[in-house]
Structure formats: structure tokens, C-alpha cells
Amino acid sequence: MIVEIGHYALILACCLSLIQGTFPLYGATKNHGRLMAIASPAAYGQFFFAAIAFGALMYAFITSDFSVANVARNSHTLKPMLYKISAVWGNHEGSILFWTLILSLYGAMVAFFGRKLPKTLHARVLAIQALVGLGFYLFLLLTSNPFARIYPFPMEGNGLNPLLQDPGLAFHPPLLYMGYVGLSVTFSFAVGALIEGRVDAAWARWVRPWTLLAWCFLTAGITLGSWWAYYELGWGGWWFWDPVENASFMPWLIATALLHSAIVVEKRDTLKSWTILLAIIAFSFSLLGTFIVRSGVLTSVHAFATDPERGVFILMFLFIVIGGSLLLFALRADKLQPGGLFAPISRESMLIVNNLLLTVGAVVVLFGTLYPLLRDALTGDKITVGPPFFNLAFGLLMIPLFLVMGLGPSAHWKRTDLKGLSSRLSFVFIASLMAAGISFYMAGGTEIMAAVWLGLGFWLLLSTLFEWANRIKLFKTGTFKRMVRQPRASLGMSLGHLGMAIVVIGIAGTSFWNSEYQGIMAVGDKASIGGYDLTFKGVDGMIGPNYTAVKATFDVSKEGTQLKPLHPQARVYLTPPMPTTEAAILSSFKGDLFVVIGEANSEKYDTWAVRLYYKPLQSWLWAGVALMVLGGLISLSDRRFRMGNVKRGGKTNVA
Amino acid sequence: MSLNRFIPLMIFCVLSFALYVGLNLNPSDIPSALINDSIPEFDLPVVGGEEASFSSVDLTKEEGIILVNFFASWCVPCYVEQPFLMKLKERGYKIYGISYKDKARDTNKFLSKEGNPYYKVAADEKGRVGIDWGVYGVPETYIIKDGIIRYKHAGPILEMEFEDNFMPIIESIDQ
Known part of the structure; x- marks a missing residue:
């Protein structure tokens, strides 16, 4: 019964999205207040019914109702509760329903926080948001009904891919989807503005927090996935340029560019049509990502549900949404008058370089x-x-990007004196060269690219700190007051850039100085890696809730000091039967020790394949990303972004 | 109106056309150089023994359509595939099995536990015959008629793959 209520709620949400997508749009062109006023309640209602539908599906998973085909295919009674819940979005139908739920959540948020927006823009943004949603509701109802029943129903379900049964992966999709779908708001704002034919500083100030919010989720989501791959797949890599990783990385790059170009629109009232285009492209990449994952057009470890019919539907949907908005852009972008002019060397031009490099x-x-x-x-x-x-082509592009990234925040708007800028930053540049040189020498590097990346990392780190110190006039009276009183957006920027610097240094460390040992070990054998001495003490069998495992014990010591022993596992899951590795990782500030236990000698079970990795500065990578997200959140809390405070055509030269 | 503004739209149109074409391709379709060629010559022993099990000559002499399946006890997808192979056997298909780079003891254990869908099983312990056939990985299944390879499938076959990929070829051979 509850499942049918969910299905019915989904149909109601679909109908509401049709209403929300048409009447307010028409009302806005006729300036008809009552028609436009439909948008907000419709958005709340849509979210309400989508939430009921999602709740009903979750109920079916929690109670293991195997008469629902989706539950039978993807769940199992023996699974721990966390994975029964995460299985809701761990499959095709459920993940699309989840996507749609978030889309309607953002719609409701725009309806609520955008109350002070001009009426026509508000109505149009909500209508576009609803039309995108309509496509997804139809996709669900016509091709991927999550509530379909089967008869006769099985007594037990198929289970979830064991690789996906992991706390990191339980939260990776929700975060990623919050990011992907968050870009829909920016998209709706862009299309709304194109229809209005008006983009100004106030528009940019409405768009920026939404972009920032989506960006924070996207950053966290991608990293969580990367972290999962790092410890779960068991070969110590953290980024594989897999099509699905790329699918989430492309919107991130464009969202990052958008974040920066929106600043130019807000402060200088220029780069408008470019910003609009970026907003459209960012969401297009989100949709493209969905298409790549859901259609099976590319082989990937992620392609857990592939079906050409669904692929055709998504492709048509993409064609209408992206093609339509790009056509609108082609026809209407001329209406956007460029505003402030700027010199070739200025903060604007550096932000343009940033945008071009990120887009390329x-x-x-x-x-x-x-x-x-x-x-x-x-x-x-x-x-x-x-x-x-990817490493070569993308890596080369990032070198000029990081160079400019160090310069940009210290440059002035409109025009910057190149001489002054370079004399101010030259000592930072030399200091970072020296820091990179010394650490390169001390770590015993041989590859020149390693020195380049370290240098870039230090340059970014020091120039960001230098700019921050300048801004708060460090060491002069009243420093503390200035530090506390500075706009949160500026502080967020500094933290974000600092985080990126730490990520770059971490990447340099873990890519160029990693070491690896592979071998067959018998009980009592010793191995050394990255300054750690390990002794293999043997294995024990163990039984988990839905798997059996061999648990190995390694004694670890460093320079004679005994540390806590490590226990890597090799698991075999029962439903579906599949072996996985659970690496044991000893993280420290300096680097990660990574231990994987493989297969045993099949004759006597007395020797085991063992892989050891040492990954210097790996934890810097995660810490850097955490700092970036923190920077984004702090920036989001800036007073300017609180919707209630925004007045159209108000003061624009804050900070 | 400047035409430059249409560039993003045009790029997108080209891209979506490519995606449309891509949608009709199967990325796991691995082409085989041996399609419509005669099977490579071989002579393999029974599992764990010296005496001959079957050879390329035996396969060529077969009158109807036969399937040749490379499998191994160490290969997880083979466990997934096995129940369906049993069904195929019940449906009257003659399947020759070649155990690939596997120890005799493990192969026998696998067959006694998972069921033996094969008409005859031979052991390719060193994987030499597999190399001649161009085996990428196990399981792989070949459709053979009169000693000619008509189709090759990499990965486990399940009901859907069989209906979609195998049946059209088997039907076209029958006509």
C-alpha cells in the first residue's frame, strides 16, 4: 500500500511540475500576478510529493519488501541497515528518484529564499526549474518506475555490489547529487535572465551563493568518491580518469570558472554573456554526466544500470534542455550590454585567464x-x-592556472601596474622557488616535474598568505580587528586558495615520491617501506554480517618504535559472491602506509601475496580539500549573500 | 545578431550526434580477428590426465552448431554463468568446455559443485590454446559451425545476452 502511495505521489509531483513550468512562465510574459504566484506553492507541493515518493521507496528497502522489483534486485535481508538505506540510491531507478527529489528541494529553496526577487524573474526561474524536473518525472514514470512490483516475488533479494557496501560510498552519491543538481538553480537563473533580457550585479549576487553551494557539495562529493577509491579498491590510487569520475570533474571545473566569472559580473558589471554561457554549460555537464553513467555509452566500473532505451530518452531530454538553452543564448545574448571596461593587466583579465584555462x-x-x-x-x-x-594535457594546463591564481587576488580591479605587482610578489616567488628547491633536494627527487609541482604549490601557498597578510595589514595596529571584521567572502577565498595549495603539494608528494612493494610473504617474513618495518604475523579467519574474511596481522615499527599492528582484510561477500580487499592504512602528517593482503598460495595456504605502498603527503590532499570546502561554506555565510539583504541595483562595491 | 553566439549550439549538436551513434554501439563488443575463420588447430587432454579429450578435428567434424566455452575455477564471472550454461545444456546445446590455466583438482571441484554443462571438457593448463584462439579473459564463448568461428562473446553469458547476441546468429546459420 505504501509503495502505491509513493507511486501516486510521484505522479502528483509530475503534474505539479507541469503546472509550475507553464502558468508562471506565461504569467511572467503577461505580467499577470496571480499566474506568477502559482510558482511558489507549486514548488513546495512538488517537493512534498517527491519526498513522499522517496520516503515510500525507502520504506520498501528498510522493510525488505521484495515484491518491489527494485528492492529484490538490489537489497538483501542480511545487509546492515546503513546499506539498506544507501541501496535506495545505489541503483538506477532509486538514484534518479533521488536526483529528482533534490531538484524539487532546490526548487522549494529558490521559492523560499528568492521571495525578494523581482516577481517575473522569480516566476521564470521556478518555471525553468520545474520544466527540468518534468523531464525527470517522465523519465521515471515512463522508463524506470522504482515502484514496479513483481509476481511471484522472491523470498530473498540479490544484494548490493559489495564494493558499494561502504560508509564512504553511502554518502558519496547524496553529496555529489546535491552538487550536480545545485547547478540546476544557476541554470534556471541563467535561462530566466535570458528570457528577461537583463543581467546585472544584483543578478550575479543572487546566483553566486547557489553556485557556491553546489560547488561545495560537488567538491566534497567528488573527494569522498576519490577517498573511497583510495582505500577500497586496494591499489593505492586516488584518481583514475575513469569516465564517471571525469563526468563529475567536468561540472566541477566549469562551476569553479562560473564562481569566479560571477564575481566579475557582480563587481564590474561585465562578462555577462560569458557567465550566462558558463551557467548553462555547467548544468549541461551535470546532465551529460548522468547520461554517461545511465546509458552505458562508455564502459566504466560505475555503469551499474545500462539500458539503451533509457539512453535514448536521456539523450532526447539533453537535446531539448541543452540545445534549447543554447539556442536561446544564441538568440538573446546580444541583449546583454557589457558594462565596465578594464585594462589587459587587471584582476578582471586574470579571472578571464582562469576561466579560459578551466574551460579548456x-x-x-x-x-x-x-x-x-x-x-x-x-x-x-x-x-x-x-x-x-590526462596527466600530461591537463597537468600542463594547470601550470599557468596556478601561476595566475597566485597573482590574481593581489591585482587591482580595472587596471594593475604590472611593475608594482611583480615587485610586491617577486620575493614571494623567490621564496617559493627556494622552498620547493630545498624540499625537492631533501626528499631526493629526480623528476623535474616533481620540482615544478612543488614550486607551484609553495607559490600558491605563500602568495595566498601574502595577500591575506596585506589585506589585514598584519603587524600594524588593529590587525586583529581587521582580521575579524574582513568580509567572510574574502576569508573564504583565502581559505579556498590555501586549500588548493595544500592539495597541489599533496599531489606532488603522493605522485612523485610514492614507493611500492609487492611480494609473497610467509609468516615471520619482514619488509620495509617508507621508513616503516613490517613483520607478517599470520592470518585469522573472521565472519562478518554478510561476508567471510581473512584478517592478516602485520607488526609495524618505525625507527625501532613499535606501533599499532595493522590488519588488512580480504573479504568474500555472500550476496552476490564477490571478493573485495580492505586495505589497512596508517595515516600520518608525512605520509600513508598502505597494506593490502591478496591471495594465498592455493596448495598449502602458507604464503600470501602482499602489497605495500607508501604515499607521502596523501593526507594533505584530503585536508586541502576539506579546507577548500570550509572556505566555500564561510564565503556562503557572507552577509551580502543573505537574500533578504539584497536590493536590486543596490550598492555593488562591497569589499 | 552575431553568429559567434551559435558556436556553443553547433558544438553541442555535433556532440549529441556522436553520443547518439555511440548509444548504438556496444563498448564490451570486442572484435575477433578469427570471425569466419577456421578454428586454430589443437589437441587437448582430458582434465588431469594424458589421454586426448578433443581436438580441432573433432570440433570440425561436428554436424550442427556447437558452443566452445573457456572457463576457469578461479574466475568469478564463470560461477555466475554456470547456471545458465546448465540451462543451455537442457535446451539441447552441445557445449565443449576448455578449462583455461587451471589446476585439474580445482576444475573438477568446480564442475562437481557448480554442475557440468559440458559435452566434453579439455584442459588448457598453460593457456597455449587460449592464446591461439585470442582469449582476452575468461569466460569467453564461441559459436562454431563446420569448424568455422561464427561469433565470439567475451564475459559471462546470461539469458539476455544469449537472446540478444547469440540467437540472431544461430538463427541465421540455421537458415
Whole structure:
């Protein structure tokens, strides 16, 4: 019964989205107040019914109602509660329903926080948001009904892919979806503005917090996925340039560019049509990501539900949404008058360089991701584009980006004196070269690229700190007051850039100084890696709730001091039967020790395949990202972004 | 109105056309150089023994359509595939099994536990025959008629794959 209520609620939400997507849009063109006023209640209602539908599906999963086909395919009574819940979005139908729920949540949030928006813009934004939602409701109801029943129903379910049974992965999709779908708001604002034919500083100030919110979720979501891959897949890598990783990385790149170009629109009233275009592209990449994952067009470890029919539906939907908005852009963007002028060397121009590099970066990733497909379509050849291509092409692009990133915040709006800027930052530049040189020498590096990346990391770190110190006039009276009183958006920027610097240093460490040991070990054998001495003490069997495992014990010591022993596991899950590895990781400020236990000698079970990795500065990577997200959240709390305070055409030169 | 503004739209149109074409391709379709070629020559022993099990000549002599399945006890997808192979056996298909890079004891254990869907099983312990056939990984299944390889499938076959990929070829051979 509850399942049918969910299905019914989904249909109601679909109808509401149709109403929300049409009447307010028409009302806005006729300036008809009552028609426009439908938008908000419709948005709340849509969210309400989508939440009921989602709740009903979750209920079916929690109670293991195997008469629902989706539950039978993806759940199992033996699964721990956390994974029964995460299985709701761990499958095709459920994840699309979840996507739609978040879309309607954002719709309701826009309805609520945007009450002070001009009426026509408010109505249009909500209508666009609803039309995007309508596509997803139809997709669910027509091709992927999560509430479909089966008869006769099985007594037991199929279970969830064991690789996905992990706390990190339980929260990875929700965060990622919050990010993906958050970009829909920016998209709706962009299309709304194109219809209105008006983009100004106030518009940019409404759009920025939404972009920032989506960006924070996207950053956290991508990193959580990367972290999961790091400790769960068991070969110590953290980024594989897998099509689905790329699918989440491309919107991130564009969202980052958008975040910066929106600043230019807000402060200088220029770059308008470019910003609009970025907003459209960012959400297009989100949709493209969905298409890539859901259609099976590319092979990937993530493609857990593939079906060509659904692919055609999503492709048509993409074509209407993206093609339509780009057409609108082509026809209407001329209406957006450029505002303030600026010199070739200025903060604006550096932000443009940032935008171009990030966009080209996204295009490179897109090309690398789709090239195998294009090649297959044209010539029938099967090839793969591997990490070497991405590392080289994308890495090279990032070098100028990080250089400019250090300069930008210290540059002035409109025009910057290049001489003054370089004399102010030259000592920072030299200091970072020295810091990089010393650490390169001390770590015993051989590859020149390692020095380049370290140098970039230090440059970013020091120039960001330098700019921050300048801004609060460190060491002069009243420093503390200025430090506390500075706008939160500026503080957020500093933290974000600082986080990026730490990430870059971490990447340099873990990519260029990692070491690895692979071998067959018998009980009592010793191995050394990264300054740690390990002794293999043997294995024990153990039984988990839905798996059996071998648990190995390694004694670990460093320079004679005994540390806590490590216990990597090799698990075999029962439903479905599948082996997985659970690496044991000893994290420290300096680096991660990573231990994986593999297969035993099949004759006597007395020797085991063991892999050891040492990953210097790996934890810097995660810490840096955490700092970036923190910076984003602090910036989000800036007073300017509180919707109630925004007045159209108000003061724009804050900070 | 400047035409530059249409550039994003045009790029997108090209891209969506490519995606549409891509949608009709199967990325796990791995082409085989041996399609419509005769099977490579081999002579393999029974599992764990010296005496001959079957050879390329035996396969060529077969009158109807036969399937050749490479499998191994160490391969997880093979466990997934096995119940469906049993069904195929019940449906009257003649399946020759070649255990690939596997120890005799493990192969026998696998067959006694999971069921033996094969008409005959041979052991390719060193994987030499697999190399000649161009085996990427196990399981792999070949459709053979009169000693000619008509189709190759990499990965486990389940009901859907069989209906979609195998049946059209089997039907076209029958006509």
C-alpha cells in the first residue's frame, strides 16, 4: 500500500511540475500576478510529493519488501541497515528518484529564499526549474518506475555490489547529487535572465551563493568518491580518469570558472554573456554526466544500470534542455550590454585567464573521455585513453592556472601596474622557488616535474598568505580587528586558495615520491617501506554480517618504535559472491602506509601475496580539500549573500 | 545578431550526434580477428590426465552448431554463468568446455559443485590454446559451425545476452 502511495505521489509531483513550468512562465510574459504566484506553492507541493515518493521507496528497502522489483534486485535481508538505506540510491531507478527529489528541494529553496526577487524573474526561474524536473518525472514514470512490483516475488533479494557496501560510498552519491543538481538553480537563473533580457550585479549576487553551494557539495562529493577509491579498491590510487569520475570533474571545473566569472559580473558589471554561457554549460555537464553513467555509452566500473532505451530518452531530454538553452543564448545574448571596461593587466583579465584555462581543461577532459567513443563510431577501432594523456594535457594546463591564481587576488580591479605587482610578489616567488628547491633536494627527487609541482604549490601557498597578510595589514595596529571584521567572502577565498595549495603539494608528494612493494610473504617474513618495518604475523579467519574474511596481522615499527599492528582484510561477500580487499592504512602528517593482503598460495595456504605502498603527503590532499570546502561554506555565510539583504541595483562595491 | 553566439549550439549538436551513434554501439563488443575463420588447430587432454579429450578435428567434424566455452575455477564471472550454461545444456546445446590455466583438482571441484554443462571438457593448463584462439579473459564463448568461428562473446553469458547476441546468429546459420 505504501509503495502505491509513493507511486501516486510521484505522479502528483509530475503534474505539479507541469503546472509550475507553464502558468508562471506565461504569467511572467503577461505580467499577470496571480499566474506568477502559482510558482511558489507549486514548488513546495512538488517537493512534498517527491519526498513522499522517496520516503515510500525507502520504506520498501528498510522493510525488505521484495515484491518491489527494485528492492529484490538490489537489497538483501542480511545487509546492515546503513546499506539498506544507501541501496535506495545505489541503483538506477532509486538514484534518479533521488536526483529528482533534490531538484524539487532546490526548487522549494529558490521559492523560499528568492521571495525578494523581482516577481517575473522569480516566476521564470521556478518555471525553468520545474520544466527540468518534468523531464525527470517522465523519465521515471515512463522508463524506470522504482515502484514496479513483481509476481511471484522472491523470498530473498540479490544484494548490493559489495564494493558499494561502504560508509564512504553511502554518502558519496547524496553529496555529489546535491552538487550536480545545485547547478540546476544557476541554470534556471541563467535561462530566466535570458528570457528577461537583463543581467546585472544584483543578478550575479543572487546566483553566486547557489553556485557556491553546489560547488561545495560537488567538491566534497567528488573527494569522498576519490577517498573511497583510495582505500577500497586496494591499489593505492586516488584518481583514475575513469569516465564517471571525469563526468563529475567536468561540472566541477566549469562551476569553479562560473564562481569566479560571477564575481566579475557582480563587481564590474561585465562578462555577462560569458557567465550566462558558463551557467548553462555547467548544468549541461551535470546532465551529460548522468547520461554517461545511465546509458552505458562508455564502459566504466560505475555503469551499474545500462539500458539503451533509457539512453535514448536521456539523450532526447539533453537535446531539448541543452540545445534549447543554447539556442536561446544564441538568440538573446546580444541583449546583454557589457558594462565596465578594464585594462589587459587587471584582476578582471586574470579571472578571464582562469576561466579560459578551466574551460579548456574541461574540454580536454571531455575530449579524452569521449575520444574512444568517437573513434569507435567513425572507424570501429577500440582504444582507451589512459591516465598518461590526462596527466600530461591537463597537468600542463594547470601550470599557468596556478601561476595566475597566485597573482590574481593581489591585482587591482580595472587596471594593475604590472611593475608594482611583480615587485610586491617577486620575493614571494623567490621564496617559493627556494622552498620547493630545498624540499625537492631533501626528499631526493629526480623528476623535474616533481620540482615544478612543488614550486607551484609553495607559490600558491605563500602568495595566498601574502595577500591575506596585506589585506589585514598584519603587524600594524588593529590587525586583529581587521582580521575579524574582513568580509567572510574574502576569508573564504583565502581559505579556498590555501586549500588548493595544500592539495597541489599533496599531489606532488603522493605522485612523485610514492614507493611500492609487492611480494609473497610467509609468516615471520619482514619488509620495509617508507621508513616503516613490517613483520607478517599470520592470518585469522573472521565472519562478518554478510561476508567471510581473512584478517592478516602485520607488526609495524618505525625507527625501532613499535606501533599499532595493522590488519588488512580480504573479504568474500555472500550476496552476490564477490571478493573485495580492505586495505589497512596508517595515516600520518608525512605520509600513508598502505597494506593490502591478496591471495594465498592455493596448495598449502602458507604464503600470501602482499602489497605495500607508501604515499607521502596523501593526507594533505584530503585536508586541502576539506579546507577548500570550509572556505566555500564561510564565503556562503557572507552577509551580502543573505537574500533578504539584497536590493536590486543596490550598492555593488562591497569589499 | 552575431553568429559567434551559435558556436556553443553547433558544438553541442555535433556532440549529441556522436553520443547518439555511440548509444548504438556496444563498448564490451570486442572484435575477433578469427570471425569466419577456421578454428586454430589443437589437441587437448582430458582434465588431469594424458589421454586426448578433443581436438580441432573433432570440433570440425561436428554436424550442427556447437558452443566452445573457456572457463576457469578461479574466475568469478564463470560461477555466475554456470547456471545458465546448465540451462543451455537442457535446451539441447552441445557445449565443449576448455578449462583455461587451471589446476585439474580445482576444475573438477568446480564442475562437481557448480554442475557440468559440458559435452566434453579439455584442459588448457598453460593457456597455449587460449592464446591461439585470442582469449582476452575468461569466460569467453564461441559459436562454431563446420569448424568455422561464427561469433565470439567475451564475459559471462546470461539469458539476455544469449537472446540478444547469440540467437540472431544461430538463427541465421540455421537458415
